[in-house]
Amino acid sequence: MSYQVLAPMAGSICRIEVAEGDAVKEAAVLLVMESMKMEVPVEATFDGKVAKIHCNVGDLIDQDQLLITLA
Amino acid sequence: MSQEELRAMLASYAERALVGGSPKARERHQAQGKMLVRDRLRKLFDEGVLFEDGLLAGVRRDLPGDAVVTCVGRIHGREVAVIANDMTVKAGTWGYTTFLKITQMQELAARNKIPIVYLVDSAGARIDDQFDCYLGRKAWGNIFYNQVQISGVVPQVCLMFGPSPAGSAYVPALCDVTFMVDKNATAYLGSPRLAKMATGEDVTEEQMGGARMHCTMSGLGDLLVATEQEAIEKARDYLAYFPDHFESKPSLQPPRPPEDGPRPSAVVPPNQNTPYDVRKLIRAIVDEGSFFELKEAFAKELCTGLARLGGRVVGIVANNSANKGGVLFNDSSDKGARFIWTCNAFNIPLLFLQDISGFMIGSAVERAGIIRHGAKLLTAVCEAKVPRISVMVRKGYGGGYLAMSGAPTQPDAQLALSGAMPALMGPEAAVNAIYLNEIQALPEGERNAFIQAKREAYARDINPYDPADRFSFEAVLDPDDLRDDLIARLEIYSRRAIPRIDRRNGVCPV
Numbered sequence: 001m002s003y004q005v006l007a008p009m010a011g012s013i014c015r016i017e018v019a020e021g022d023a024v025k026e027a028a029v030l031l032v033m034e035s036m037k038m039e040v041p042v043e044a045t046f047d048g049k050v051a052k053i054h055c056n057v058g059d060l061i062d063q064d065q066l067l068i069t070l071a
Numbered sequence: 072m073s074q075e076e077l078r079a080m081l082a083s084y085a086e087r088a089l090v091g092g093s094p095k096a097r098e099r100h101q102a103q104g105k106m107l108v109r110d111r112l113r114k115l116f117d118e119g120v121l122f123e124d125g126l127l128a129g130v131r132r133d134l135p136g137d138a139v140v141t142c143v144g145r146i147h148g149r150e151v152a153v154i155a156n157d158m159t160v161k162a163g164t165w166g167y168t169t170f171l172k173i174t175q176m177q178e179l180a181a182r183n184k185i186p187i188v189y190l191v192d193s194a195g196a197r198i199d200d201q202f203d204c205y206l207g208r209k210a211w212g213n214i215f216y217n218q219v220q221i222s223g224v225v226p227q228v229c230l231m232f233g234p235s236p237a238g239s240a241y242v243p244a245l246c247d248v249t250f251m252v253d254k255n256a257t258a259y260l261g262s263p264r265l266a267k268m269a270t271g272e273d274v275t276e277e278q279m280g281g282a283r284m285h286c287t288m289s290g291l292g293d294l295l296v297a298t299e300q301e302a303i304e305k306a307r308d309y310l311a312y313f314p315d316h317f318e319s320k321p322s323l324q325p326p327r328p329p330e331d332g333p334r335p336s337a338v339v340p341p342n343q344n345t346p347y348d349v350r351k352l353i354r355a356i357v358d359e360g361s362f363f364e365l366k367e368a369f370a371k372e373l374c375t376g377l378a379r380l381g382g383r384v385v386g387i388v389a390n391n392s393a394n395k396g397g398v399l400f401n402d403s404s405d406k407g408a409r410f411i412w413t414c415n416a417f418n419i420p421l422l423f424l425q426d427i428s429g430f431m432i433g434s435a436v437e438r439a440g441i442i443r444h445g446a447k448l449l450t451a452v453c454e455a456k457v458p459r460i461s462v463m464v465r466k467g468y469g470g471g472y473l474a475m476s477g478a479p480t481q482p483d484a485q486l487a488l489s490g491a492m493p494a495l496m497g498p499e500a501a502v503n504a505i506y507l508n509e510i511q512a513l514p515e516g517e518r519n520a521f522i523q524a525k526r527e528a529y530a531r532d533i534n535p536y537d538p539a540d541r542f543s544f545e546a547v548l549d550p551d552d553l554r555d556d557l558i559a560r561l562e563i564y565s566r567r568a569i570p571r572i573d574r575r576n577g578v579c580p581v
Contacts, residue, residue, distance in 0.1 A: 009395050009396075009398065009400075009431065035395075036396050036429060037344060037497050037499060038346060038397065038398065038428055039345060039346055040346070040395060040396050041393075
């Protein structure tokens with residue numbers, strides 16, 4: 001089963017905290033976006049593995065855009 | 072007949088009614104992990120039913136109670152009217168006498184000013200009864216009509232233990248709050264089977280209208296609970312924050328100090344762009360164990376909940392920067408407005424914790440109507456007549472500051488913590504707006520230094536002391552002094568009369 005982590009709001013990618021293949025725990029910060037001058041952490045919603053990262057630091061992102069696939 | 076025979080006949084009818092549906096129906100019901108309706112009532116009330124209306128309705132038609140129990144009992148010593156579907160009788164559906172019982176108990180509660188709790192577990196309207204019950208002036212729709220008339224007169228609480236499909240889905244929607252049991256509660260206008268026929272859509276019941284969906288996405292649910300027992304306990308807890316009706320006040324409790332944990336000053340990060348969970352700040356200032364969050368899984372960028380401050384009930388509306396930066400969206404505006412209306416209806420003072428960089432911007436939210444949703448929140452704030460205290464914790468920017476009960480909306484007090492940053496907008500946006508022409512006129516190489524210098528100068532101007540100097544804030548406080556200040560103010564503000572406006576209704580944006 002894979003799970004798609006989507007952008008909670010429009011903004012840009014500030015930092016990516018994981019690499020493909022990493023095991024992550026629920027609530028771990030996967031990446032940090034910046035929006036409306038606030039840091040917006042994006043967290044894992046369950047224990048899993050980072051299957052694919054679909055964005056780069058600095059990318060402009062729309063709400064609900066695919067950021068990371070967890071497996 | 073002899074007295075003995077009369078007594079035996081009454082006992083046999085009552086016994087038949089109290090049992091509920093057939094053994095098979097009861098067995099099937101309990102196999103789903105659900106309590107029988109009489110067991111639910113035993114858990115809900117302090118000591119059983121005080122009196123019941125219509126116990127014998129339907130009993131001669133083999134429809135015990137006609138699928139609903141309507142009664143009065145006590146919760147924490149206070150009388151409450153209850154309307155409870157019995158799923159084991161004809162799937163809890165509404166027939167004609169069901170409808171008569173429900174509406175009569177609603178009217179009893181409204182007339183005698185006691186709260187109503189609806190225990191919902193029903194397949195909805197009984198279609199074979201539609202010609203008696205659907206069209207005329209005395210018909211199912213009276214249930215919703217009554218709910219609307221009663222709204223804001225006495226608290227209306229809905230516990231969803233099972234389905235409430237189609238029209239009956241308006242019962243939870245028209246209550247003040249709805250607590251939903253995970254995996255059992257469902258509400259949808261059209262069932263998955265109907266959707267398959269009408270549009271070809273293929274979805275499960277849970278996806279269409281499950282408790283989790285409603286508590287995280289649609290906002291119909293206020294609290295997702297794991298068990299029926301938990302739903303009942305939460306309903307008892309919830310009602311303790313409310314008076315019986317709109318003309319009385321919530322009860323005072325003995326004050327309790329906040330829970331052990333970090334002090335407010337240690338909870339709020341000084342860097343304004345760093346998110347933190349505002350619920351930690353709330354727990355650090357309110358009475359221990361008193362925080363009751365509502366819609367905790369829906370539109371989480373705005374936190375809403377009831378609590379006690381020095382024993383006095385208060386409704387809290389707080390920007391939560393841990394979610395979406397605490398920025399206001401359409402759903403969070405709806406959530407805030409509805410919570411404010413609930414508190415205002417029942418004499419519950421409001422506390423706003425502002426940490427807001429604004430309403431979300433961009434074409435996506437504009438198309439979705441963020442202006443009118445924000446205007447709705449602003450309307451609810453400006454209409455609120457109960458005591459209202461606003462605290463600027465960190466950012467207080469733009470329209471978000473107003474919608475969060477800023478000083479121009481006439482709160483009883485607008486306070487600021489020592490790290491507050493009041494401004495129309497932040498340094499980046501402001502410098503870009505004010506100096507656009509100058510920036511463009513500069514050679515490329517000099518622009519960054521100019522922008523940086525202007526931003527720093529602008530940021531120095533954003534502090535609570537210039538506004539305090541102009542008396543825009545009633546007080547600037549150390550975070551660790553906030554609780555005592557709030558308690559002292561609420562004690563005084565709660566003495567004032569609550570004004571009424573003579574008009575039919577404002578024209579509220581939705």
